[in-house]
Amino acid sequence: xxxxxxxxxxxxxxxxxxxxxFDASLHKPDHFSSDDDAWQPGIRWQTMLWQxxxxxxxxxxxxxxxxxxxxxxxxxxxxxxxxxLDGLLAEIDYRYSFSLDLVEFNVRFASHPRLGPVIGRWxxxxxxxxxSLYEYLMVAIVLQNATVRRSVQMMHxxxxxxGTPVTYDGRALYVMWSPEAIAGATEEELRGLKVGYRAxxxxxxxxxxxxxxxxxxxxxxxxxAEQRQALLGLYGIGPASAEYILSDxxxxxxxxxxxxxxEQRIYSKLFFDRDPxxxxxxxxxxxxxxxQFSPYQALAVHYFWEDLFWRRKTESVPWLEKLIRL
DNA sequence: CATCAGGGCCCTG
DNA sequence: CAGGGCCCTGAT
Numbered sequence: 001x002x003x004x005x006x007x008x009x010x011x012x013x014x015x016x017x018x019x020x021x022f023d024a025s026l027h028k029p030d031h032f033s034s035d036d037d038a039w040q041p042g043i044r045w046q047t048m049l050w051q052x053x054x055x056x057x058x059x060x061x062x063x064x065x066x067x068x069x070x071x072x073x074x075x076x077x078x079x080x081x082x083x084x085l086d087g088l089l090a091e092i093d094y095r096y097s098f099s100l101d102l103v104e105f106n107v108r109f110a111s112h113p114r115l116g117p118v119i120g121r122w123x124x125x126x127x128x129x130x131x132s133l134y135e136y137l138m139v140a141i142v143l144q145n146a147t148v149r150r151s152v153q154m155m156h157x158x159x160x161x162x163g164t165p166v167t168y169d170g171r172a173l174y175v176m177w178s179p180e181a182i183a184g185a186t187e188e189e190l191r192g193l194k195v196g197y198r199a200x201x202x203x204x205x206x207x208x209x210x211x212x213x214x215x216x217x218x219x220x221x222x223x224x225a226e227q228r229q230a231l232l233g234l235y236g237i238g239p240a241s242a243e244y245i246l247s248d249x250x251x252x253x254x255x256x257x258x259x260x261x262x263e264q265r266i267y268s269k270l271f272f273d274r275d276p277x278x279x280x281x282x283x284x285x286x287x288x289x290x291x292q293f294s295p296y297q298a299l300a301v302h303y304f305w306e307d308l309f310w311r312r313k314t315e316s317v318p319w320l321e322k323l324i325r326l
Numbered sequence: 327c328a329t330c331a332g333g334g335c336c337c338t339g
Numbered sequence: 340c341a342g343g344g345c346c347c348t349g350a351t
Contacts, residue, residue: 335344
């Protein structure tokens, strides 16, 4: 399929809550690379499907940590109307947590022996989820029981087959598919793309969105218990995926009830300096996080996690390499 | 070469 | 509620 050239440009200015670190907030070295975004210091490109319209976003840092300013350019095939833009900007503000107030978190943990220094290194960093709930679910499914390399490969093939290729600002990227775009795919067709048994999960989760059984916007205002129940009710979505989604998509920055084995090994080394082959029990880790970081467990762990992966990116962390299978 | 365990989840007993 | 099976792939 020939890429769609996104030639029309709309511009907006975003004023994130201070403090705000552009690069730590807009680039996450632990996220696997996908075909819908690109980053260089001070700039993030990110495609998006909003109300069925493929878009190319370009975020540019135009301020400082204490005087945050982000220049946003939105590329589209046709010019965008003001109402559409208003809705889009509200959605972007939500997904990127630009308005998240970090002040209380910063004050509370400034002198925490472990977290304090990490906050200092990444002052103004906030969590990032660029995806819709549906998109995140698809990512969660390709992450399951697979190495990073394989997850990247599955995403790429799915993007090529069901996504929309676009070009904007000199970049060639894909916009992730909508539920409708993949709804007609048979299980055999999906299996042909080497997603294996995940084909069934992809189909059934997609079905739940096409039929309106699940509605992201409505879910946002529901209780966490209801959100969890809705997620676990989806075929192929279990506690690990639900945990990621509750914190990343629904922004429960105190969510911390599930730790998968590979994370358990990393946390054991990171927080207790234990041999990853003989990790601390999950219950011990959960108790530690609750006691130390409540009510910011997920946010606090995010700081440690990003600190670790930025370090890996710039100077390498030998013990970590064995624990993340690339 | 063959076997095995993954950045889980479903299903069965 | 414990454990086997599942698609594929790289590691051993």
